[in-house]
Amino acid sequence: MSKDYLIFYLDEKTYAINLEKVVKVYQIVNITPIPKGPEYLLGLINVHGQITPIVNLRYLLELKKRPLNLTDQLIIVKTEQMELAFVVDRVSDIIPAHDENSMTVDQILPDARFFELIIKDQDDFILAINPDVLLTRSEINKINKQIKREYEKITEKMAEN
Numbered sequence: 001m002s003k004d005y006l007i008f009y010l011d012e013k014t015y016a017i018n019l020e021k022v023v024k025v026y027q028i029v030n031i032t033p034i035p036k037g038p039e040y041l042l043g044l045i046n047v048h049g050q051i052t053p054i055v056n057l058r059y060l061l062e063l064k065k066r067p068l069n070l071t072d073q074l075i076i077v078k079t080e081q082m083e084l085a086f087v088v089d090r091v092s093d094i095i096p097a098h099d100e101n102s103m104t105v106d107q108i109l110p111d112a113r114f115f116e117l118i119i120k121d122q123d124d125f126i127l128a129i130n131p132d133v134l135l136t137r138s139e140i141n142k143i144n145k146q147i148k149r150e151y152e153k154i155t156e157k158m159a160e161n
Helices: 137-160
Strands: 003-010 013-020 021-025 043-047 050-055 073-076 084-089 090-097 100-103 115-121 124-129
Touching: 003 073, 003 084, 003 124, 021 043, 021 124, 043 084, 043 137, 050 137, 073 090, 100 137
Parallel strands: 013 124, 050 084
Antiparallel strands: 003 013, 003 090, 021 073, 043 050, 073 084, 100 115, 115 124
């Protein structure tokens, strides 16, 4: 069975995500930082009236930290628990993954928590991220509490005006 994957880059490394999980891709927007927030959370954005957390994929994948660029893109994804986004350097293609060009990660890398597949694309191997396991239940609960606090601040400011 074939599934399509969206290809994206972080530090010139190639990754993929199941296209069924992708809600939308945006050019980078203003991110509201969370004071004293955890390192895995870059902040929050407003997507059509919905507060969406921005997960720091660079931190989770232990990549080099760098400031955001105007050329960065946001991938909004739907996980089993919530909708979230992450910042990537760029998005490129959509490629199919099927039995002939992919294998589950646990066949080769049993401890690769964030990945579900390895996809062979020409001479390259692409790690496919599983967004459902990026955050633990505890981390999601912390994010939900922070979203609630930010929402309360916004509604208080609106009530004052």
